[in-house]
Amino acid sequence: MLHIYTGNGKGKTTAATGLSVRATGAGLIVYFFQLMKDGSSSEIAMLKSLGVNVRASRNCCKFSYKMNETEKEEAKAEHNQILNEIQDLLTGNKADLIVIDEFFCALSSNLIDSSLAEQIILGYDGDTELVLTGRGACVPYTEKADYITEMLPLKHPYDKGIHARKGIEY
Numbered sequence: 001m002l003h004i005y006t007g008n009g010k011g012k013t014t015a016a017t018g019l020s021v022r023a024t025g026a027g028l029i030v031y032f033f034q035l036m037k038d039g040s041s042s043e044i045a046m047l048k049s050l051g052v053n054v055r056a057s058r059n060c061c062k063f064s065y066k067m068n069e070t071e072k073e074e075a076k077a078e079h080n081q082i083l084n085e086i087q088d089l090l091t092g093n094k095a096d097l098i099v100i101d102e103f104f105c106a107l108s109s110n111l112i113d114s115s116l117a118e119q120i121i122l123g124y125d126g127d128t129e130l131v132l133t134g135r136g137a138c139v140p141y142t143e144k145a146d147y148i149t150e151m152l153p154l155k156h157p158y159d160k161g162i163h164a165r166k167g168i169e170y
Helices: 012-025 043-049 069-091 103-108 114-122
Strands: 002-006 030-034 053-056 097-101 129-133 147-150
Touching (some): 012 097, 012 129, 030 069, 043 053, 069 097, 069 114, 103 114, 103 129
Parallel strands (some): 002 147, 030 053
């Protein structure tokens, strides 16, 4: 089944992390891929300690609008490599749950090959649970999804000038 966690509110990665913990606790094989992030957020160490297979983007350590063209090309190449790894996992039926964190951010920033992503994700109909996170979930992914959860920012400390805090927002 395809799960989507989207919206402008806090909690997309948190929900995907929680599902990963639950699945690992049930003895499932879990892979957690982070696009647009370098693996330094606080949940990564805990996921690894639980036995979750984690892979983040080494070449993506700043917001896309702050990247120069070379950095964008490097990030896109790495993201596409991650997509190919995911395809291998799906084809080989090697995972029970695969999370692709910040998928929609990478897609909307053109830091992932959209046709490759569509081929892999929309063409897949096996038993592995796939989770896509990020703002701006879009057709055709929303049409294929079995679950869509939208996070809405009804109230947020950032509105009061409070910046992201380690262990809470990242």
